[in-house]
Amino acid sequence: MTDLTSLGVKEIRDGVAQGDFTAREVAESFNAAVAGAAALNAFIVTTPDHALAAADKVDAARAAGEALGKMAGVPIGMKDLFATHGVQTTAASHILEGFTPRYESTVSQKLWDAGAGMLGKLNLDQFAMGSSNETSYFGNVSSPWRKAGSNQPMSPGGSSGGSSSAVAARIAPAATGTDTGGSIRQPAAFTGICGIKPTYGRCSRWGIVAFASSLDQAGPMARSVEDCAIMLGAMAGFDPKDATSLQMDVPDWEAELNSDLRGKKVGIPREYRMEGTDQAILDSWEQGKAWLRDAGAEIVDVSLPHTKYALPAYYIVAPAEASSNLARYDGVRYGLRDLPEGVGLQDMYAATRAAGFGDEVKRRILIGTYVLSAGFYDAYYTQAQKVRALVARDFARAFAECDVILAPTTPTASFPLGSMNEDPLTMYLNDVFAVPASLAGLPAMSVPATINADGLPLGLQIVGRPFDEQGVLNAGLAIQQRASFTAKPEKWW
């Protein structure tokens, strides 16, 4: 029998439906793979019983001849930013250690309703703040990939680093991610998998630990474009409990997948040719153009003049929103409380937050507090919001001339854990290509393109018009079919 852990979402769902294997067999295989991969540190908690219970429900439904859901029999990893009923939800922070929600996030509930089960809660950068998965209170996540001939542990990217590591290592066929400024796409690129951030508002934010609410979006991470289309279909949809949820129908992205790009125009933003970008990344971008041209698309030059300002604008807007969102962690209603002997309420807040937040989280709360403070608000925050409007306008103008935009996902391949910790700014710069689409709320996807001379994966990014996830997925599929990316990490864990 085939090794079930080598299968993706579609293969598992179809195999279970056809009776090639049972959902329980699939869940057992992945539970064993998860248990055997502790060295990756991809999971904060594992939930084998959840996966088995969901699988048994699917097997029983199939035996009874009932209709099966979109994700029936597929066990997935859940980023530990989604509130899960009765299962610890930490955002990889000390301040939420032990927090056990009495409710279920909308996105996770929709996945369970579609027949998926949960293998466990995946590690991440603390409160999703980071690009290397080195800010988690529960330790670094290792990428399953290593440089050829080296044992040095590599970054799986961040913040959805547990998700990318688990999917690339084949200990989960797919996982949820969230993307505030590249946190789905950058880890997907680093680990040779696919990940899509849909249009802002497609997936409900209800029950997701908030980082920067005007930017946060959930999305799927999996090893093929088809699998992403299936899983996104199960995650998306209007939710009255999220005030920014899009009140529109969810297209059948899987059914409409079509890699014939004749009549489509692919824009190449000239401002994305930046100093400091690896030559191998620039080469893969050229290759990507050739692939899309081969799929029938016309390649056109477009301009996004404010690209260079997107990242600094993001590092004002996101920390400002974070400082406000994270004010809720006060040691009163849930999570950690640090109450030194004889102190009052204010000192309890300050002690709790000092003990409960990691350095990167504190840094961003302080930046956010500063840029929102009296006297600096207009110079920093209002200016950043205006620049954000210009970044969005650049995209709107570019999309008058093209249907999708092709760019690299990251300026470099993955780097060794611990190699970028000297200066927070150098880490921020890794999201330079990912952040503009976040600021503009656009659907954007990373698809594996090739491996570099070190044997590490490189991704290509496709950005689409608002609500045009289909166009993004279709271009992604055209790349996937031509890239024939079959490289996978050698098992060392």
Next chain:
Amino acid sequence: MSVDKATVAKIASLARIRMDDEALERMVPELNGILQWVEQLGEVDVTGIEPMAAVIPNTLRLRDDVVDADPLTGGGKQGDVLANAPAAEHGFFGVPKVIE
């Protein structure tokens, strides 16, 4: 603009994060590095541009004006609300004495 140790101490106090001298010393150059880098936004001509707060135009909806419109977030959930509290006492959140 740049911040000194006293300013960082003031921000930390506003953000309710206790920081000792050593932590403040460490944070000053880190924050200044970030603040100097974001200064470049000042170069951008934003004449006539409205600040963007919501990226996808949306209007706020009103829910039905009925009791327990959403049973999950409606009333009668005292046990669930207090379940994760570090100190729940007599059906309330317990906190240290506020008035001296």
